[in-house]
Each structure stands twice: as structure tokens, then as C-alpha cells.
Amino acid sequence: MNLSPLNSPVLSVRDLHVAFGDTEAVHGLSFDIHRGETLALVGESGSGKSATALSILRLIEREGGRIASGEIRINGTQPAEITTLGASQLRALRGDRIAMIFQEPMTSLNPVMTIGAQICETLSLHLGLRGRAAHDAALTALERVKIPDPERRLNQYPHELSGGLRQRVMIAMALTCEPEVLIADEPTTALDVTTQAEILKLIASLQKDMGMAVLFITHDLGVVDEIADRVVVLKDGCKVEEGFTSTLFAAPNAPYTKELMAASPRLGEGAPVPLNVTETVLRVRNLTTAYGGGLFSRQSAVAAVSDVSIELGRGETLGLVGESGCGKSTLARSIMRLVEPSAGEIELRGHRIDGLSRAALKPHRADIQMVFQDPYASLNPRMSIRDVVTEPAFLHGLVDYQGRRDLALDLLSRVGLTSDAVDRFAHQFSGGQRQRICIARALSVKPKIIVADEAVSALDVSNARRITELLADIQQRDGVSMLFISHDIAVVERVSHRIAVMLKGEIVETGPTGQVLNNPQHAYTKRLLSAVPRLDRAQAVSGTSGIRSLAPALSAVIALNGGASYDRTLDEYKFDGY
Amino acid sequence: MIPYLARVVVKSVVTLFAIFTVTFIATRLSGNPIDTFLGEGLTTEGREELIRYFQLDASLWQQYLAFLRGAMSGEFGLSFIDRRPVTQVVGDRLWASGQLLLASVGLTVLVAIPLGVLGAIYRKSWVGSAVMMIAFAGYAMPSFILSILMVLTFSYWLNWLPVVGNSTLLHFIMPTIAMSGVLVAALTRFTRNAMLDALGQDFIRTARAKGLRESRVVLRHGLGNAGVTVISVIGLQVAGLAAAGSVVVENIFSWPGIGQLLVNSALERDYPVLQFGVITVAIAVVVINAITDIAYAFADPRIRLAHS
Numbered sequence: 011m012n013l014s015p016l017n018s019p020v021l022s023v024r025d026l027h028v029a030f031g032d033t034e035a036v037h038g039l040s041f042d043i044h045r046g047e048t049l050a051l052v053g054e055s056g057s058g059k060s061a062t063a064l065s066i067l068r069l070i071e072r073e074g075g076r077i078a079s080g081e082i083r084i085n086g087t088q089p090a091e092i093t094t095l096g097a098s099q100l101r102a103l104r105g106d107r108i109a110m111i112f113q114e115p116m117t118s119l120n121p122v123m124t125i126g127a128q129i130c131e132t133l134s135l136h137l138g139l140r141g142r143a144a145h146d147a148a149l150t151a152l153e154r155v156k157i158p159d160p161e162r163r164l165n166q167y168p169h170e171l172s173g174g175l176r177q178r179v180m181i182a183m184a185l186t187c188e189p190e191v192l193i194a195d196e197p198t199t200a201l202d203v204t205t206q207a208e209i210l211k212l213i214a215s216l217q218k219d220m221g222m223a224v225l226f227i228t229h230d231l232g233v234v235d236e237i238a239d240r241v242v243v244l245k246d247g248c249k250v251e252e253g254f255t256s257t258l259f260a261a262p263n264a265p266y267t268k269e270l271m272a273a274s275p276r277l278g279e280g281a282p283v284p285l286n287v288t289e290t291v292l293r294v295r296n297l298t299t300a301y302g303g304g305l306f307s308r309q310s311a312v313a314a315v316s317d318v319s320i321e322l323g324r325g326e327t328l329g330l331v332g333e334s335g336c337g338k339s340t341l342a343r344s345i346m347r348l349v350e351p352s353a354g355e356i357e358l359r360g361h362r363i364d365g366l367s368r369a370a371l372k373p374h375r376a377d378i379q380m381v382f383q384d385p386y387a388s389l390n391p392r393m394s395i396r397d398v399v400t401e402p403a404f405l406h407g408l409v410d411y412q413g414r415r416d417l418a419l420d421l422l423s424r425v426g427l428t429s430d431a432v433d434r435f436a437h438q439f440s441g442g443q444r445q446r447i448c449i450a451r452a453l454s455v456k457p458k459i460i461v462a463d464e465a466v467s468a469l470d471v472s473n474a475r476r477i478t479e480l481l482a483d484i485q486q487r488d489g490v491s492m493l494f495i496s497h498d499i500a501v502v503e504r505v506s507h508r509i510a511v512m513l514k515g516e517i518v519e520t521g522p523t524g525q526v527l528n529n530p531q532h533a534y535t536k537r538l539l540s541a542v543p544r545l546d547r548a549q550a551v552s553g554t555s556g557i558r559s560l561a562p563a564l565s566a567v568i569a570l571n572g573g574a575s576y577d578r579t580l581d582e583y584k585f586d587g588y
Numbered sequence: 589m590i591p592y593l594a595r596v597v598v599k600s601v602v603t604l605f606a607i608f609t610v611t612f613i614a615t616r617l618s619g620n621p622i623d624t625f626l627g628e629g630l631t632t633e634g635r636e637e638l639i640r641y642f643q644l645d646a647s648l649w650q651q652y653l654a655f656l657r658g659a660m661s662g663e664f665g666l667s668f669i670d671r672r673p674v675t676q677v678v679g680d681r682l683w684a685s686g687q688l689l690l691a692s693v694g695l696t697v698l699v700a701i702p703l704g705v706l707g708a709i710y711r712k713s714w715v716g717s718a719v720m721m722i723a724f725a726g727y728a729m730p731s732f733i734l735s736i737l738m739v740l741t742f743s744y745w746l747n748w749l750p751v752v753g754n755s756t757l758l759h760f761i762m763p764t765i766a767m768s769g770v771l772v773a774a775l776t777r778f779t780r781n782a783m784l785d786a787l788g789q790d791f792i793r794t795a796r797a798k799g800l801r802e803s804r805v806v807l808r809h810g811l812g813n814a815g816v817t818v819i820s821v822i823g824l825q826v827a828g829l830a831a832a833g834s835v836v837v838e839n840i841f842s843w844p845g846i847g848q849l850l851v852n853s854a855l856e857r858d859y860p861v862l863q864f865g866v867i868t869v870a871i872a873v874v875v876i877n878a879i880t881d882i883a884y885a886f887a888d889p890r891i892r893l894a895h896s
Contacts, residue, residue: 069796104799112797117790122812122888132798167889183798 018085019044020223021066021108021191026080028061028070028247034078035061036247043191043223048214050226050238050255052270054470055441058247059227063195066225067104068092084108086190106136109184113196115176119168125152126164129183136187151182155212173334174205178212185216192217193225198233202333202497207541210237229470231274232500232543235259243267273475275500277542281523282482284507287323291458291491292345292378294320297354299337299344311352314340316515318354322459325485327492329506329523331499331538337515338495342461345493346378347371359458376406379452383464385444389436395422395447396432403454421450425480442473449480453488460484461493466501478505499542503527511535589892592885600878607870612655615863616648664867665860669853674864678846682868684754685834685845691760692767693826700772701811701818704779708787709806711780719776726773735766735840752842763841767834771825778821782814789813816888823880827873 019042028036036058043049051059064070065077082092084107095103112118120128129148133139139147145164152160155178168176177197184192194213198206214237217224226238234241234255241258243251243266251264262268297318300311315337322328330338344351347363356364363374379402382388389398396418403409409417418432425446436444445465452460462481466474482505484490496502502509503523510520511532519532530536639645643654658664664674707719742749742762750759786792787810795809796802838847846865853861885892 067797069793072793072796101799101801104797106799110797112790112794114790118794120791120795120809120813121890122816123809124889131795131800135799167893169890170893180794183794 020084020086021225022081022083022085023062023066024081024083026062026065026082027078028058028065028075029078030061030075034247035075036065038080039242039244039247039249041242041249041252043225045190045223046217046221047240048217048224048226048238050228050234050241051244052228052231052234052241053244054229054270054472056246057244059229059244060195061247062244063110063193063225063227066092066191066193067108067110068095068100069110084190102136105132105184105189106187107189108191108193109187109189110193110195111177111180111184111197113199115173115180115197115200116168118180119176121168124165124167125171125179129164129179129186132183132186147186151186152179154185154216155179155182157182173201174208177201177205177209181209181212181216185220185222188220189222191223191225193227195227196229197226199228199230203499203538203543204333204541206233207543210543213237230543231259231271231471232276236543243270270471273472275471275474275498275504277500277503277527277539277544279500279504281503281527282327282505282507284522284524285323285326287326289324290321291324291359292320292322292493293355293357294318294345295355295357297341297344297351297356299340299349299351301340313352313515315344315351318512318515318517320510320517320520322491322493324458324491325489326508327485327494327506329502329509330493330495330512331497331502331509332512333538334497336512338497338512339463340515341512342380342463342493342495346375346380346461348380372406376402376408376455377457378459378461379455379457380461380463381445381448381452381465384468385441385448386468388448389444391436393435394432395434395436398436399447399450400454402451406455408455417454418450421454422447424453424484425450440473441469442476445469445473445477446480449477449484453484456488457490459491459493461495463495464497465494467496467498474501481505499527499538511538589885592892593882596878596881599881600874603874603877604871607874608656608659608867609652611863611866611870612652615859616651659867664864667853667861668858669856669861670858674860677861678849678864678868681844681846681849684843685838685847687754688760688763688767688834688838688843688845689826689830691764692771692829693822695764695768696771696775696825697822699768700775701779703772703776704818705783705806705811707776707780708783708810711784719780723773723776723780726769727777729769731766731769732836732840734769735762735837738762738766739840754843754845759841763837763843766837766840767829771829774825775818775821779814779818782817783810785817786810786813812887816884819883819887820880823876823883827876827880830872830876831869 022040022042024040026036026039027034039058039062041049041051051062053059061070061075064073064075066082068077070077077093080093084090084092084103086107090099090103092100092103119125123131126145126148129151130139130144133144133147137147148164149160152163157163157175157178163171163175163179168179171179180197192213197213198209201209210233213224213226216222224237226234228234238255241251241253241255242249243258243264245266250266251258251262253263258267259271262271297315298313299315300313318341320328330341332338340349343349345356347356347366351364354364355362358374358377361374363371366374393401396415399421400409400414400417403417404411404414415432419429422429422431427443427446427450431439431443431447436447439447448465449460460481465481466477469477478501481492481494485492492505494502494505506523508521509523509526510517511526511534512518513532513534519526519530519535526535527539530539643651646654662675666672667674667677670677703719703722707716707723710716710719738749739751739762743751749762750756751762753759754763783806787806792805792809795805800809834843834845835847835851837843838845839851842848846868850862850865850869853859853865
């Protein structure tokens with residue numbers, strides 16, 4: 011039998027406790043990863059999954075946390091207990107035997123060093139390669155992750171590369187020393203679906219070639235289903251469930267896993283029934299917005315949005331989907347006149363607002379409000395929540411100074427926040443709560459249209475679900491129209507009556523949601539749809555793909571070993587009162 | 589890179605031209621030089637002859653063109669006191685000031701950058717607090733107070749260091765420290781803040797995950813990025829020092845530099861020297877700024893490549 015090498019895990023974590031100051035973030039977590047296996051660590055933000063990932067390389071000590079107790083053991087050729095390693099042995103391990111890639115490819119590379127220099131750094135450190143040899147090895151590393159034109163990339167700086175290419179560089183860098191374990195901390199969360207699909211495929215195929223173990227951290231169950239052999243579900247620093255991906259998704263045991271699965275947006279879940287639009291609140295005709303091309307610029311203007319026409323009915327949600335950089339946000343900002351469109355007409359409730367002066371525009375601004383992507387950056391940290399949510403109403407003269415508190419209380423209750431929030435500040439709230447505050451702020455001027463620009467993209471599935479439900483409630487109650495912008499088609503499907511698909515500044519397809527998604531006409535829409543990770547795939551094709559062929563074998567091994575870890579999971583699970 | 593350099597050069601030339609013009613206008617605003625400098629005892633014929641001789645009867649426009657022509661060929665006139673070309677008078681002093689400036693900048697960089705880095709790494713321990721205390725103390729102490737305290741201690745009481753002139757290396761110690769004081773304080777604080785910012789970035793975590801030594805993480809990745817901010821601060825501070833900072837210190841230590849010359853020529857109303865001294869300092873500031881811009885581009889590829 012060739013099962014013997016699978017017997018001992020490459021990495022085993024036992025009873026890990028991680029603390030930040032006096033607060034414990036991870037409470038006694040245990041799991042194993044075997045060679046050639048992908049283990050997904052799933053949970054909402056704050057569940058301790060990143061803390062766990064950072065603990066394995068003991069990078070947590072640099073992020074203000076510490077490993078309070080527990081064991082992290084790497085086996086293989088030279089077994090070692092990571093929690094007790096000295097500094098130099100730990101460094102020798104990092105990047106060589108255990109490598110890591112991070113969530114933000116845009117900021118995880120050093121902006122003042124060339125790609126080549128950053129890869130060569132690892133090569134010279136762990137393999138002692140210098141000069142020509144290092145250059146060639148770096149080139150090989152880039153070729154391995156299928157970066158086009160690798161020779162040129164070596165001399166480029168990170169800012170010259172797109173997000174997807176940067177993440178490929180990160181992967182190339184992590185894999186230069188052919189590590190035994192790769193830790194991927196939300197590596198595709200910041201990427202759009204088509205890029206995400208490519209990166210996931212890349213990681214899977216590299217894993218197959220190199221036989222390394224992958225610890226994949228994510229909050230996206232669709233991604234888990236796509237890539238993982240086994241899953242560990244975390245909640246509040248405790249393991250609530252562990253199992254093979256297919257079995258776990260087919261029959262989740264823990265109520266929390268069920269909750270998480272229910273919250274995950276799934277393509278094909280059904281969209282709101284198209285409305286009989288009686289009144290058009292927004293009509294955009296032939297809108298074009300160009301950047302650059304000024305008087306002294308040698309480059310001609312680049313149209314970020316070109317010749318776009320859309321309509322939005324009262325109480326209707328129009329979903330706008332497309333990759334990052336396709337012009338979705340520019341379109342939204344042009345409609346709100348936050349950037350100046352270069353041509354076209356914008357008609358808001360029967361009034362042309364393109365070409366209006368700032369002063370003439372002001373009364374119309376109350377009709378159309380925006381909720382932005384990053385709830386952490388869109389709230390002034392020095393203003394109390396009362397002032398934050400009532401500022402637009404105050405500026406538009408809808409409320410006087412005395413009335414602000416009452417209005418704030420009313421708005422907060424409408425977005426499901428308690429009244430004690432009113433005197434607090436933005437940093438005291440979680441991401442989901444902050445996005446509620448942003449929505450309350452938008453509601454303060456009784457807008458007719460809310461533009462939600464990637465409003466749930468920064469939130470984990472459960473919070474995203476709650477926010478979209480809140481938006482739907484508000485729409486039903488107040489008859490607000492929405493322009494819902496997202497790169498996540500599954501989310502868009504859930505909220506939108508109609509969908510517009512955007513590619514390179516143009517709308518390539520538009521129509522009722524069900525029609526566009528079930529019978530896409532444009533090639534790009536088809537490609538976009540096929541890239542979406544699907545949660546329902548496991549039931550259908552479990553164990554058939556090459557990547558997950560190890561799963562049945564592994565299952566046999568664990569059964570032979572008595573399945574100890576599963577029993578413990580169940581105990582913990584009862585102990586935690588689920 | 590080439591378009592960027594061209595831009596820096598054009599910017600510098602335009603600035604210089606503006607400075608020449610403003611200097612010219614400012615000096616003409618101060619009235620007829622003959623009345624001010626030669627004063628009483630001049631006959632009407634003698635006065636007119638002098639006016640003709642100095643071409644002061646020509647229109648302002650012609651005078652301006654003459655001034656620019658002179659400037660192009662390096663002629664800025666004669667000193668009233670020395671009767672030598674002002675270029676020579678100022679030139680004699682240039683190197684002395686330059687030496688002091690270079691020594692101060694060198695000392696500042698050597699002291700402030702390590703202090704700033706230490707302050708950032710050990711921000712939570714006593715080391716960081718001590719660094720910040722030194723920085724605040726330096727910031728609060730004007731250079732003339734520091735100079736006087738040093739002169740009092742090391743020359744008057746201890747008799748270790750010479751006070752006047754620039755003949756030996758020992759002469760450099762006190763003026764250099766006096767000039768650097770405020771600069772060290774400012775640069776330490778900027779370096780510390782820039783380092784704190786850089787060390788909190790995601791790519792620092794990437795560098796650590798590679799297994800790099802902490803020293804390399806801090807210096808190559810941390811300081812490499814903080815350097816962009818630090819360079820711009822050094823440039824600004826040095827330009828400021830070249831423009832005004834040296835006047836006080838050079839006078840206290842009788843340093844034969846441009847600062848002292850400027851003060852003396854203003855007191856003696858030697859306007860040609862003053863005018864050319866100001867132009868020299870202005871050129872120095874423009875050159876330092878140009879060098880800063882170029883260094884900035886070298887430190888940050890985003891700037892270097894954005895314009896090409």
C-alpha cells in the first residue's frame with residue numbers, strides 16, 4: 011500500500027492557544043495537515059483563523075500576539091517543535107520549509123525593490139544562490155507560476171503589476187525553496203472572480219507538482235469547496251467542526267456550519283422577481299468619463315466609462331458586475347458627479363443633473379447617496395456616531411442641531427443598531443456594524459437612490475448576508491432604488507432585479523437577473539459565470555478531480571488511526587454549548 | 589527617468605530666473621545707490637558723472653537686460669568696500685560655508701537616522717522614550733543658545749576648543765554641533781515616524797515570513813521605504829540651513845563663510861556683495877532641491893517610472 015507516507019502529518023497543531031494581551035483569540039485548536047493535502051481553515055473575521063496562520067511561523071509575536079500554550083510540530087526530514095525554536099532556527103524554517111502568502115497582494119510586496127531582488131533575497135538566504143544562478147532560479151520561479159514575460163518582470167517594481175500578477179509573484183516567492191507547507195492567508199479575497207479562479211487553479215496545480223501541504227485560510231465557502239480536501243470550521247477561536255470537504259458540505263453537523271453555508275452566496279439561488287417599473291428615477295444616456303489627456307499630457311484621454319446608458323426604476327435594484335478596473339466605480343462616481351463625466355446625460359427624477367454647478371447640484375445630492383466598500387476608511391474616526399450619521403441631513407438643513415440626536419437614534423434603530431451606539435466612535439464597532447452606520451448615514455437624507463459600491467465586499471459571508479438583507483428591507487419599506495455594484499455575482503444575484511455586466515468601460519449585457527445568469531449571451535458574461543466558485547460542486551463531483559483524489563485515501567488512513575481528532579472536535583463542540 | 593530629470597532641470601532654471609529678477613527689483617526699490625553709498629561731499633557734476641558711469645540713467649528695462657547680461661557672463665559688479673569683483677569676494681567665502689554645511693549634514697545623518705530607527709524599533713521601551721526626549725530637547729534649543737552654552741563650557745571654563753575661525757579640525761566641532769542641533773532633532777523625529785509607518789506595512793510581514801534576519805528586515809525593507817520620506821526631509825532642512833541657518837552660527841564663531849559676509853555687507857551697505865550673496869544662497873538652495881528631487885526618484889521607483 012502506498013498509504014504509509016500519509017500516516018504522519020507534515021504539520022500538526024495541538025491544543026493551540028493564542029492570546030493578544032489578556033484576551034485569548036484561539037482556544038485550544040488542534041489539526042493536522044498531510045503531504046499533498048489542502049486543509050481549509052474557515053471562519054468569519056475574528057474567528058482566529060489568521061491568528062492561527064501567523065502562529066505557525068510565529069509571526070504572531072510581531073503582530074502583538076503570543077502563543078500562550080500548545081504545540082506546533084513540523085515533521086518530515088527534520089522534525090521540529092516550532093513553539094520552542096530559537097530565533098535563528100525559526101528563521102531557517104521560515105520561507106524554506108514553511109512559506110506563506112498573504113491576503114493583500116497590493117501591499118505585501120516591497121514597493122522600492124524589484125520583483126527579481128525580492129525573489130533573489132529568499133534564494134540567497136536559504137539556498138545560498140547569488141548572481142547568475144540566483145537570476146536563473148528567480149526566472150524559473152516566475153515561470154512556474156506562469157507569469158507572462160518573466161524576464162521583464164524581474165526588473166519591474168510591484169506597482170507596475172496588476173493584483174493578480176502580484177499574487178503570482180507572491181506565490182512564486184513563497185515556492186522558491188519548495189516548502190513542505192504553504193500557508194495561504196485569504197490569498198484570493200482581494201482579487202476579482204476571474205483572477206481568483208486562475209490563482210486557485212495555479213495553487214492546486216503547483217501543489218500537485220510539488221506535493222506540498224497547503225493550509226488555506228478563507229471565509230469563502232465557495233473557495234473552500236473549490237480547493238480544499240478537508241475543512242476545519244472555526245468560530246470565536248474554537249473548532250466547531252472538521253471533516254472532508256465533500257462530506258462536510260453534504261451533511262454539516264454543527265449549527266454554525268449550517269449557518270455559514272446558508273449565509274454563503276450561491277449562484278442560482280434565485281433572484282428577486284423583476285419589477286413592473288412605473289416610474290424611472292434615474293436615466294443615464296451615453297455617459298462617457300475619461301481620465302487624463304489634459305492640456306499638458308502627452309497621453310490621450312483614457313475612457314474609463316464609455317457610452318453607457320442605464321435606467322433605474324423606483325424601488326428597483328440594478329446590479330452592476332465586472333472585474334476590478336472595468337469602470338464600475340467610475341460609473342457610480344460619474345452618476346453622483348463625484349467625478350465629472352466628459353459626455354452624456356444624467357437625469358435624476360426628471361431633472362438633468364449633468365452640467366449643473368455645485369450650488370445647483372446640492373439639492374439633488376440628497377436624492378442619491380452612496381455606501382462605500384471599506385467601512386473602516388469611510389467613517390471619520392474623530393466624529394461621534396451621532397454626528398457621523400446625521401451630518402448629511404444637517405448639511406442639507408433637514409435637521410437642526412437639537413434634533414440630531416433623535417434623528418440618529420431613529421436611523422440607528424432602522425439599521426439594527428442599539429441606541430447606545432449614538433455616543434460612541436467608529437473604531438468601537440466591527441466591520442459589519444460600521445457598514446450599518448454607513449447605511450444609516452446614507453438614509454439620513456431620505457434618498458431616492460442608494461449607490462452601494464462593493465458595499466459588502468470587505469465583509470465576511472455572514473455579515474455580508476445581513477447587510478444585503480438590511481438593504482432589501484430598506485428597499486421594501488421605503489421604496490428606495492439601488493445601484494448595487496459588486497464583483498461577486500452571487501451577491502448581486504441575491505439582491506438585483508436586473509443586472510448589467512460591464513467590461514472595459516462598456517455595458518456588454520443587461521437584462522432581468524434570472525435571464526442574464528441562466529442564459530448569458532455575451533462571451534464575457536459566460537466567462538465570469540464559469541469563474542465563480544460554487545459551493546454545490548462537492549456533491550456532484552466529489553473525489554473525481556485530480557486535485558482531490560487524495561481525499562479518499564486520506565480518509566482511509568484517518569479511519570485506521572481511529573479518527574482521534576474528530577472525537578475531540580465533537581467534545582469541544584459540546585463543551586462550547588452548541 | 590530622462591523626462592523626469594529634464595523636468596527637474598527646467599524647474600530649477602525657471603526658479604533661478606525668478607530669483608534673479610526678484611533680487612534685481614528688490615535692490616532697485618531701495619532708492620538711488622549713489623545717494624546712499626557716497627552721501628555728502630559730492631558735487632552735482634560728480635554725481636551725474638557717477639550716474640552715467642554706473643549707467644543708472646538708462647531705463648529700468650535696459651538696466652535689467654544689462655544685469656542679466658552680466659549675470660550670464662558671470663559679472664555681478666564690484667564690492668563697494670573691497671573694490672574687488674563680488675564673485676571673488678563671495679567665492680572666497682563659499683568653501684568655508686560649504687565645509688560647515690557638509691559637516692553638519694554629515695553629522696546629522698550619522699546621528700539622526702540611527703536614532704530614529706532605534707526610536708521606532710524600541711518605541712515601547714525606555715530606549716524609544718530617551719530618543720524622543722533627546723529629539724524634543726534639540727528641537728526646543730535654538731542654535732545660538734546651544735552655541736553660547738558650548739562656548740561657555742568648552743572654551744571659557746574647560747579651555748578645550750577654539751572659538752574663532754576655521755583653521756583646524758578642532759574649530760569645526762562646536763559650529764558643526766550648533767548647526768546640526770535642530771536638524772538632528774527634526775530628522776530623528778521624521779525618521780522615527782517614517783520607520784514606524786514602514787514597519788507597520790504588509791511587506792514587512794512578507795519579509796519576516798521569508799526568514800530574513802531582523803536587521804535586514806528593518807534596514808533593507810523598513811529603511812528602504814522610510815528613506816523616501818527621510819530624503820525629502822533632509823533636502824528641505826539642508827536647503828533651509830543653507831539659506832538662513834548658517835548666518836547665526838557663522839557670526840557667533842566668526843566663521844569666514846557666506847552667512848557672516850551677508851550680515852557684514854548688510855551692515856556696511858555693500859549692496860553688490862549682498863545682492864550676489866543672496867543670489868549665491870538662492871542658487872545653493874535650488875541646487876540642493878534639484879539634488880533632493882533626483883535622490884527622491886532614485887529612492888522611489890514609483891516616482892522614477894511614473895513620468896517616463
